[in-house]
Amino acid sequence: MSAAEDLGYQEKTHELKWVGKNVTRTDGVDKVTGRAQFGADLIMPGMLFGAVLRSPHAHAKINGIDTSKAEALKGVKAVICRDDFADQPSEMIQVGELSVNIRDVIRNVMAREKAMYDGHAIAAVAATTAAIARKALKLIEVDYEVLPHVIDVEEAMKPDAPLLNEDMFTDGVDPKPDKPSNIAKRLEIKLGDVEAGFADADVVIEREYRTRPVHQGYIEPHACVASYTEDGQGEVWASTPGHFLVRAITARLCGMDVSKVKATASEIGGGFGGKNIVYLEPLAMALSRKCGRPVKMAMHRNEVFRATGPTSGSHMKVKIGAKRDGKITAGWAELMFQAGAFPGSPVFPAAMCAYACYDLENVLVIGWDVIANRPKTTAYRAPGAQISAFAVESAMDELARELGIDPIDLRLMNAAKEGTKAAYGPTFGPVGQVESLEAIKNHPNYKIPLGPNQGRGVASGFWFNIGGETSVTMNVNDDGTIALTLGNPDLSGTRTSISVMAAEELGIEPDRIRPTIGDTTSLGFNFISAGSRTTFAVGKATVEASRVVIDEFRARAAATWDIPVEAVVWEDGHARPASSNAGDFEPLSLEDIAREAKKTGGPIAGHVETNVSGAGPSFATEAVDIEVDPETGHIKVLRFTAAQDAGKAIQPNFVEGQYQGAAVQGIGWALNEEYIYDDKGRLENPGFLDYRMPVASDLPMIDAVIVEVPNPNHPYGVRGIGETSIVPVMAAMANALEDATDVRINELPLSPPRVLKALNEKNGG
Amino acid sequence: MASDRVNWNGSDVITMRYEAPETMEAAVELLSSDEGARVLAGGTDLLVQLRAEMIEPSLVVDVKRIAAMREITKENDGIRVGAAVAGAELGEHEEFKATWPGVLEAFELIGSTQIQGRATMGGNLCNASPAADSVPAMIAAGATATILGPGGQRDVPVEDIAIGPGQTSLDKGELVTSFFFPKPAARxxxxxxxxxxxxxxxxxxxxxxxxxxxxxxxxxxxxxxxxxxxxxxxxxxxxxxxxxxxxxxxxxxxxxxxxxxxxxxxxxxxxxxxxxxxxxxxxxxxxxxxxxxxxxxxxx
Amino acid sequence: MRYLFRTLAELYPDLGPHLEQGIAVAIDDVIYSNAWLEPLEPDSEAYILPQIGGGKSAA
Incomplete structure (x- = not known):
């Protein structure tokens, strides 16, 4: 019997005591009082401060690096550059379950032959103070040979574009190209026959779209401390969603055994996918190895912007065909994604998600992965899905206008549902697209009359969600409290939600359970906290661990009463005889059993190591009302309603917070966020002043609507909920803009200069 | 009060002096004494520039402890506002608020609540950003800046202080000490x-x-x-x-x-x-x- | 499932390396990230797709 069947959804026959209620967040007090320890908070005796020298050029050959003057500076203890790391072959390695090309990882962590983007790490220094480290950076002499650069994805695809990698031949095209290019890969998602579908269509909408790279904008910059000791043992403390990933890459790049790197995750001040890779940890470890002292490294905000992953910018083409009555006959798209300096944009998931909201017979999505002289993209909240959704959901809105059908009705008519075969492969089980559309349609916000210059936009979104490797240990303390050790850093309250599920299983108060994020030596492997997996997958493993512990409680009670274990049931935190036939025994509480554990067989614990399957996809539909200032192009968001399928909300207020946060990030992406490069390819706005994320006063209260269509593959029906709500936002905003102004803009951001220009053009100005 | 920021080695000492005089005259004397001197008022621009390593002043003269530069005083024909008065302080001055709502709303647009506790109009003007919010409002109000320098005191229309991005018409050692807002005509x-x-x-x-x-x-x-x-x-x-x-x-x-x-x-x-x-x-x-x-x- | 992988690799040698890493399998309506040991029923539909990493680290 597979774990999925074992731990499938069961309609609860009794009222749930904790699940679905809001309890106090385990880490809440520490976070609001400033006690929580983040990446840069650790201080060790003898600790040095590291700093990174970064390329001022977008593209340059590195002919030589002279570190001698920096090394001679008093207070400098170690200087490293490319020579301090062995090169890695081009090889996809499994870092956990993430496949990365280790040749690119080593080059991104520290430039080798070339600097590939403004901000690319060239060398690093450890010194007794941060000021000395920065001073030492200025003494490092780098002989650069500046090369022509390319920033924009469309430019990078041109045959005469500056070439970033002479050895890169486009993968996935037949015949194989005979010349290298910046195009890393072509891919295709195909279902049915789009040509036939378009031939069958009464109406075809065909448009082009462009989006800009945007940064995840986490508050906490990347930070770590690494310590390497004389016996070859290393330790690293890092702000990361996955310390097992930190361990794997640090060990590999530093040529160490995995067992010799112990990694501990600090609290993390946001990641949104942007920390699903490492930048500083191998540098800190290499510096520490060179001087034998612990080294702290923390990025400044401008380093975060210049050198860490945004998500892709894109150029997209979309074509949708439909019958007069609204039935879609074919969906086609071509997605060109800029990956940054190394291949690996989220174009694949973008292609897979593009039409996932709909039950279609004919789909063809072509994707291109393109490199350019910008930082290597990393994951960002439903990676790629938000980008292709901007295009597809904008086109869907135009289709609804063309057909004269309400945009929600058009989507309902074509909605994915149980039994729908998705273009990317699987057939959906029970899913909540119809329910999320109906939640918006029936929401009072959808009926509020609009005034002049105001408009309403709707869009839908999809994200897969994932499971993955998970290890959990539950130790029963002698006072009946529980030490729950998890291997997934908590970004959003997950350790509380997971404790709540354990409390529900065990029948005890949640505050009797203390959840801790264990280091890499205390648990089996854990995939990173990503893909909205944590509450789903770690929760599922924790439920399993709880049931292991409960079975042991039953066994101990059975031994105490001298009756068969089958005759003992666990109810409401107590072992009881299954029936009066089993005997007449006073129920034993969890505390009773824990107190006597040493007499009944020793410590009680449950541990589970598994690869969790059965993640439930999550659909969302959102509606936004905006008001446009016709004289400045400024967009004010009046109200925003996000309805997403959570399967089951373990902690409703956490779920609402995720929907709200996702909506806000999408609003920023839609309105003002963009990277501005000068003509030399240098980033001009590496800070929050001019990289304009929304501030609180830019936003209305986001109305979050929790839709619950239980995931059949989780004991409480949980789906991942952290990502989908960002997916529809940008299209919803563009759709609202057309509703307000009759101007359609197919390029992000919808910044005041762009909107005003379009309004001027409409008015013949 | 000199302190070595970092003493790297015998030959390469970087020193940044911090002084907090209590009179305008002492401030002028300090500013005149050092080519690399910078005025620290609220610090909301200066400290950001220091952290970003855009500037490396050898002397920082903090004028926030000069009582005369932090006063708002009523004069016969107008109101005088010390150049080191913070936005939050000016916002609590009922008469100024009633008389020059435009100047106040401009000043209060700078930064956040926290910044308003520090930011000054003197700093906003002398930072000489073309986008400084309080400056067009002061100019429209017909405000003059009172300047103290080694050569004595002079009054200059606000529009004549900033001459370009980051540049002012102030001479070496000169300090803007206050702004004078003439009593407006009726209506x-x-x-x-x-x-x-x-x-x-x-x-x-x-x-x-x-x-x-x-x-x-x-x-x-x-x-x-x-x-x-x-x-x-x-x-x-x-x-x-x-x-x-x-x-x-x-x-x-x-x-x-x-x-x-x-x-x-x-x-x-x-x-x-x-x-x-x-x-x-x-x-x-x-x-x-x-x-x-x-x-x-x-x-x- | 493992048998299916082996057979596929024999029939289509180019697929081999792809099956070794970086893929997931949807069997009917459940996606498995490590599906070697999953049983396949005679009428099961198995669909091989790229492994999904994922962005937001969250609930």
């Missing part, structure tokens, strides 16, 4: 508006400060218009003022004002806005500012 109103893509915590893409005075029959008899962020420094635009003077500030006058403001704008394309956008929106903001100033004048 005068002022206002300041800026355009930013967000709603706060941003820097003006364009800004307009307007002060106008009406006669008994609601005809504008005097006006001053100053535009920010559309040239190397805040502009005084007489053509824009002339569009209002002699009119009831009606639609036609406002349209001419907008046109004059757009015509006077000589912005650049940069990360904060395009040239064409700034020119167009400059006119829009000037008109909206005049409408607020007009309403205030009518109420006075």
């Amino acid at each position: 005068t109103g002022d206002a300041y508006l800026r355009f930013i893509p967000r709603t706060e915590m941003d820097i003006a893409v364009v800004g307009a400060g307007i002060c106008l005075t009406l006669d008994d029959s609601d005809i504008c008899k005097a006006a001053r218009v100053s535009l920010g962020a559309v040239a190397a420094r805040a502009l005084v635009v007489d053509e824009a003022a002339d569009a209002l003077i002699g009119t009831p500030v009606d639609e036609a006058a406002l349209a001419k004002l907008a046109e004059a403001a757009s015509a006077a704008a000589k912005p650049i394309d940069d990360k904060r806005g395009t040239k064409e956008f700034r020119i167009q929106v400059m006119g829009v903001m000037a008109r909206r500012t005049a409408e607020i100033a007009l309403a205030r004048a009518k109420a006075n």
Whole structure:
């Protein structure tokens, strides 16, 4: 019997005591009082401060690096550059379950032959103070040979574009190209026959779209401390969603055994996918190895912007065909994604998600992965899905206008549902697209009359969600409290939600359970906290661990009463005889059993190591009302309603917070966020002043609507909920803009200069 | 109070001196004594520039402990505001608030609540950003800056202090100590508006400060218009003022004002806005500012 | 499932390396990230797709 069947959804026959209620967040007090320890908070005796020298050029050959003057500076203890790391072959390695090309990882962590983007790490220094480290950076002499650069994805695809990698031949095209290019890969998602579908269509909408790279904008910059000791043992403390990933890459790049790197995750001040890779940890470890002292490294905000992953910018083409009555006959798209300096944009998931909201017979999505002289993209909240959704959901809105059908009705008519075969492969089980559309349609916000210059936009979104490797240990303390050790850093309250599920299983108060994020030596492997997996997958493993512990409680009670274990049931935190036939025994509480554990067989614990399957996809539909200032192009968001399928909300207020946060990030992406490069390819706005994320006063209260269509593959029906709500936002905003102004803009951001220009053009100005 | 920031080795000592004099004269003496001296008032620009390693002053003179520079005093023919008065302090001064709402709203647009506890008009002016919010409002109000230097004291119109991005007309050792706001004529109103893509915590893409005075029959008899962020420094635009003077500030006058403001704008394309956008929106903001100033004048 | 992988790799040698890493399998309506040991029923539909990493680290 597979774990999925074992731990499938069961309609609860009794009222749930904790699940679905809001309890106090385990880490809440520490976070609001400033006690929580983040990446840069650790201080060790003898600790040095590291700093990174970064390329001022977008593209340059590195002919030589002279570190001698920096090394001679008093207070400098170690200087490293490319020579301090062995090169890695081009090889996809499994870092956990993430496949990365280790040749690119080593080059991104520290430039080798070339600097590939403004901000690319060239060398690093450890010194007794941060000021000395920065001073030492200025003494490092780098002989650069500046090369022509390319920033924009469309430019990078041109045959005469500056070439970033002479050895890169486009993968996935037949015949194989005979010349290298910046195009890393072509891919295709195909279902049915789009040509036939378009031939069958009464109406075809065909448009082009462009989006800009945007940064995840986490508050906490990347930070770590690494310590390497004389016996070859290393330790690293890092702000990361996955310390097992930190361990794997640090060990590999530093040529160490995995067992010799112990990694501990600090609290993390946001990641949104942007920390699903490492930048500083191998540098800190290499510096520490060179001087034998612990080294702290923390990025400044401008380093975060210049050198860490945004998500892709894109150029997209979309074509949708439909019958007069609204039935879609074919969906086609071509997605060109800029990956940054190394291949690996989220174009694949973008292609897979593009039409996932709909039950279609004919789909063809072509994707291109393109490199350019910008930082290597990393994951960002439903990676790629938000980008292709901007295009597809904008086109869907135009289709609804063309057909004269309400945009929600058009989507309902074509909605994915149980039994729908998705273009990317699987057939959906029970899913909540119809329910999320109906939640918006029936929401009072959808009926509020609009005034002049105001408009309403709707869009839908999809994200897969994932499971993955998970290890959990539950130790029963002698006072009946529980030490729950998890291997997934908590970004959003997950350790509380997971404790709540354990409390529900065990029948005890949640505050009797203390959840801790264990280091890499205390648990089996854990995939990173990503893909909205944590509450789903770690929760599922924790439920399993709880049931292991409960079975042991039953066994101990059975031994105490001298009756068969089958005759003992666990109810409401107590072992009881299954029936009066089993005997007449006073129920034993969890505390009773824990107190006597040493007499009944020793410590009680449950541990589970598994690869969790059965993640439930999550659909969302959102509606936004905006008001446009016709004289400045400024967009004010009046109200925003996000309805997403959570399967089951373990902690409703956490779920609402995720929907709200996702909506806000999408609003920023839609309105003002963009990277501005000068003509030399240098980033001009590496800070929050001019990289304009929304501030609180830019936003209305986001109305979050929790839709619950239980995931059949989780004991409480949980789906991942952290990502989908960002997916529809940008299209919803563009759709609202057309509703307000009759101007359609197919390029992000919808910044005041762009909107005003379009309004001027409409008015013949 | 000299302290070595870092003593790297015998030959390479970086020293930054910090001094906090208690009189204006002592401050002037310190500023005159060191080529690399910088004034620290609120520090909301200076400390950011220091952290970003844009500047490496050898001497920082903190003027926040000079009591005379932190006072708001009523004089016979107007109000004097110390150059080191913080935004939050000025905002609590009832008379200033009632008299110069436009200057105050401009000053209070700078940064956040926390920044308002530190930021000063002296700093905002002498940082000499073309986008400084309080400057067009002060210029429209006809404010003068009082300057103390090694050669004594002088009064200069605010519009003559900043001469370009990061540059002022102050001589070596000179310090702006206070601003004088002349008592406005009856039926005068002022206002300041800026355009930013967000709603706060941003820097003006364009800004307009307007002060106008009406006669008994609601005809504008005097006006001053100053535009920010559309040239190397805040502009005084007489053509824009002339569009209002002699009119009831009606639609036609406002349209001419907008046109004059757009015509006077000589912005650049940069990360904060395009040239064409700034020119167009400059006119829009000037008109909206005049409408607020007009309403205030009518109420006075 | 493992048998299916082996057979596929024999029939289509180019697929081999792809099956070794970086893929997931949807069997009917459940996606498995490590599906070697999953049983396949005679009428099961198995669909091989790229492994999904994922962005937001969250609930």
